[in-house]
Amino acid sequence: MTVLTTPHLNFRGEARAALEFYHSVFGGQLILVSNADAFSVERAEEAQQIKFGQVIGGNGFQIMAFDVPASNSYEQGEKSFFVSVRGDSVPEVTELWGRLAEDSTIIEDLAPAQFSPAYGMLKDAYGVVWVLDVAAAYEAA
Incomplete structure (x- = not known):
């Protein structure tokens, strides 16, 4: 059995920009699924925010991220990870x-x-x- 640990980052409206930036750094495949793409829009202003996002680099790099909906609490914290x-x-x-x-x-x-x-x-x-x-x-x- 193989187990892979992938960091999953939480944002409030910045997941797309962050993932695009990480893709520019590490290359590989960029996957972006918006709330609209996933048919899970709670608020119209969040339709294009990221429901699921991932960068998978050819060198083994992987990172995931999404935008925490406004209906959920979110506090980024200071150096929480x-x-x-x-x-x-x-x-x-x-x-x-x-x-x-x-x-x-x-x-x-x-x-x-x-x-x-x-x-x-x-x-x-x-x-x-x-x-x-x-x-x-x-x-x-």
Whole structure:
């Protein structure tokens, strides 16, 4: 049996823009299903908001997102979660960092760290905190 964990991000009206941005960073397939597409419009102004959205990259990257309807409570919170992207090499992670950093707030610059050849943290324009690093071998404790 295989189990895949995919981060699912919740937005209030920004899911489409966020997913389109992540697609521009990671490539792959972009899937956007609006409330209208799913025949589940509660309020007319939410018809084009995202009921189901996903980016599936050819490199194994996956992320899902949707717009929380106004009829449901929603509080994004402060650093309530991080999305971690771990690559195999510094050039690979540096390239993703450069694209993801557009219009983002850098929390920690991408640089060598004690536990990784490259590690960085940023908060993108949609309020999502991303951690990017290069996978490193660890000694058993």
